Amino acid sequence: MSAYLMVGIEGAAPRLVERSVATISAQDRGFLYGDGLFETIRVVQGRTPYLASHLERLGAGAATLLFPRLPWRLDELAAACHDLIRANHVTDGYVRLTVSRGPAARGYEAPPDPTPTLVMQASEWRPAPDLYTAGYRAVLSSVRVSAHSPLCRVKSLSALEKVIARTQAAQQGCNEALLLNTDGYLTEGAATNLFVVREQRLLTPALACGLLPGIGRRQALQLARALGYPCEEGFLTVEDLWRADEAFVTNALVLAVPLTAVDGRPIGHGGRPGPVTAAILAGLRRAMGIE
């Protein structure tokens, strides 16, 4: 574990704090109401290739949450992120950036003039040696999400639905939980976006189904198109999983992981990672400068 966190309490400039004494008010709305946002940013050889995309999404999310503004400029957050990485000597890993609406009196209604809280933590992390060969086994979660909630489109601190789904998956010996919306369409994994490959075409649930516009999802779509694979964002059902040649899931940390089984049923040809998934993973690693 790293020694330092970066914190900005009540809108103050970010500063390094020793992990053991990094605390927030017990009346912070992040703690009381899950009222805030986060980003998980991959670090490669001390660099953060997609930091600008993460900070852009953070700014958009703050608007969705009706924050009047963030007290930190995005370039200030980027500088703090790099200071934290250096202070903790992180080479390959991640930064988790958390912004809450800060402390306030009781009640759901947001204060008109909040003093947000910032917490950033950095840590070494590398994929498990067999991550890309073994892939993920997933369950279909019994949780159904609403496509008509602002929450499904932001990476919010109100993540308990995903906590429950992913914990239930782990209790069944699986790595991920796939969530359907209340209309029965596939949306995403609890911590990942979903892709299905069929006849050399990539299919992924459209944002209208109710899912996070993942940074990894966008990179995978851009890359696939550049590689000449036709891509379609649409309305996918469980049947699309059963008919898939391959499937994979993406996020900013793992990039693209083969989905080898869902509810115990092998995906594609015997549940083995497929060649299109391998091509996407290789391209994403290249784009991030991972050897």
Added chain:
Amino acid sequence: MSAYLMVGIEGAAPRLVERSVATISAQDRGFLYGDGLFETIRVVQGRTPYLASHLERLGAGAATLLFPRLPWRLDELAAACHDLIRANHVTDGYVRLTVSRGPAARGYEAPPDPTPTLVMQASEWRPAPDLYTAGYRAVLSSVRVSAHSPLCRVKSLSALEKVIARTQAAQQGCNEALLLNTDGYLTEGAATNLFVVREQRLLTPALACGLLPGIGRRQALQLARALGYPCEEGFLTVEDLWRADEAFVTNALVLAVPLTAVDGRPIGHGGRPGPVTAAILAGLRRAMGIE
């Protein structure tokens, strides 16, 4: 504001802490993922008439959230609650009790052996002088909730959907936001349960519509039946609001507040509080020992 909070960090016994120094770890899952529960308990003349119901719901919620157990016995929490009320000399007000899954490493998946965090705050509170005569004006929120999510049935720290709905209502000069589910049925207010009165009968959305089993809701149903009003839990639409003779909303703090207008349209006879609502409120106040 009260001087003391009651905290129990990493499962330790609750103890009184001065408000200004009451902090939690920046890596608490309550802060990172909205991973926990809360209760708001009304205090009447230093007593807590429905504390046992709140603690019972807290225990049920912990099971829904897949907590292996709570580290505090319910009688221990009740004693801590009363110690806090006495320390702060609260006569009439509330206690907010918050339990999170405690600090843990990154990732949605819950640790198998969590060390939960407890925070209790107590404060004086009295209804605004005109609360029961002016009533609440509500908006119909554009947020649609999923009836197929475990979250709608627990009072969780992942409350951002309600924060957004209630904040949007306030921006329109209203007091509450009514939420429909994705099938178009009424569920509840962001911070209240909903009742409609028609021809001396009480109608309220069934739990299957996706809503919190409110303590105030249960008390209102029991009382209405005792007073001889037929009660029905069912599938209500917006049309039921327009056809209502009266409507009111309930929670543990405000008890029963007349709903006088929705989206600017008066409810019942000219948007005036009705006699059935008044009878329910009077009965709830009597049952709590409020003069």
